[in-house]
Amino acid sequence: MSGPLLAVREARKRFPVRGTRRWVHAVDGVNFTIEAGECLGLVGESGCGKSTLVRLVARLLEPTAGQILLDGQEIGSVPVTEFARGPLRAAIQMVFQDPADSLNPRFTAFDTIADPLARLGGVKDRRTQAERVAAVADLVRLPDELLGRLPHQLSGGQQQRVGIARAIALSPKLLILDEPTSALDVSVQAVILHLLVELRERLGMTYLFVSHDLNLVRLISDRVLVMYSGVIVESGPAGEVFTHPYHPYTRALISAIPVADPGGRRERIRLIGEPQSPVDPRPTVCRFYGRCPERFDRCLREMPALRAMGTSHEVACHRYEGGSR
């Protein structure tokens, strides 16, 4: 297959503000691609639109505008309800943030994993189902004796294994991981991260990994997108974005990562002011203007577009006109 597995073009999503004629611009003209077999990280603070963006890609939300192409096929225009029943539902699956909230409390682990097999995979025969569930449970290392348990009888790590098993039961092409470890303790987080890396290698899946923690994204992703207030402000290879960030927001994010080692504490970049409201933002102002320590008058007149900085690194900031610092 030539071309990327997923291509998102000028995706937009607006939500009406109740009782007004105003709109929240949650995702505002986002472009990106994911190659087959790649792990793309998506980083941004809460409220930046990253969850909306992945719900558009997962076809859980209708985009206001733009295209979403899976293997070259436009899926963004397929209505959400139709997509949920169509053959492509199995190709894009999602692991949610809080496993306790995203598992049906009345479904045993077995039922949860068997559900997509029956609904989307046509596996209705009980014996085949049991075999398939056992195989998937084995992949995520969920012990057989836990399959009969309800979510509240499982630990957080075990719950998330069930969530992952459900998502990979039909071998999706694209697996979207929305903060899959943020509700877990660090020791469990490490286990889940190792499991995800192993599954990707074994099953040849493609990941879109979402997190507010750039340090975590760096560990697992090949490339990273940094999102701020509905737009992508920087993208590039994970290691490079981490070691040589350009955008003031990316730099602030990295400088704010806590470092226990007293000698390793780096200079902090302080963000000023408050984020701008995502409600009808002025189209000519950089979205980061309100908090940017390096803003200047041009940032008020013109919204910066993504520009190439070297081969695969891009940044949307007027400070980097002409490809240099």
Next chain:
Amino acid sequence: MTGEAGALLVVEDLSIEFRTREGIVRALERASFTVGQAETVGVVGESGSGKTITAHAVMGVLHPAGRVTGGSVRFRGADLLALGEEERRGYCGREMAIAFQNARAALNPIRPVGRQIEDVLLRHTDLGRSAARDRALELFARVQIPDPPRLHGAYPFELSGGMCQRVMIALAVAGSPALLIADEPATGLDVATQCAVLELIEELAHENRMAMLLISHDLGLVGERADRVVVMHAGHVVEIAPSAELFAAPRHPYTARLLATTPHPDSRLADLRPIPGSVPDLREALPPCRYRYRCERAAPECDEPPLPRVEITPGHFVACRRPL
């Protein structure tokens, strides 16, 4: 882990049980630590380690299902657990205050945030109504809330998570307490906001010579901000040491594994080693060392009670028979 003379807060052998339908949870067992004047002490551990209930017990706001079964909490020498309700309340706000985790949920949802600050000021200071309002606006400005007069009348649901956190901190420091307990003050915030909130607390503590108990599951965060760190596991204090020493040379096997599983900016995924097993069920009969079944260094001697508390170097305490 024993009280040093002159410490502001001395928690000694504190044990807490919770009665639940599934049995008695021994949530805290003989926990001891101190907080000195103007000192920042971090408390770290996984969920269920007893961090929050320790804080609640110190503040006297333990959940009704919880019961202190032993030990003492002394503040400036006075045993808080022996005081009556009214006397106890005299300590809250002025002497010690807590910034609860999940600020949006902890704030009163149907009272404007400015009024909530005024309520605290009216109770704990001699200020009158209009002076309290002025002071509330000053506090808002101090915690870097933009446009204090406008946000004074805002309700918590109208504010971002970071703003709610700032209101919570303003509430906690309104009575100029000598000790601030900050329970996961930055959890749920993005790193940039988290950093700003912590720096703010640090500045306030420094300005007012305020001591702080900084509770977090994030080792990196605590190590960076605290003078000393208390490490908890399954209701036990397992190690106490000055921050730099704890990170350079942890002596309890649990602390070492917790460090090895926490990502830092230079680690690779392969470096992150999960801790074997999980936190034990505190309703069941447990060995003297509650880390025993997760520990690689465990030996038969670990089953001999009691759990030791060794001062391995001055100021560095370890609850382990086979420390690193």
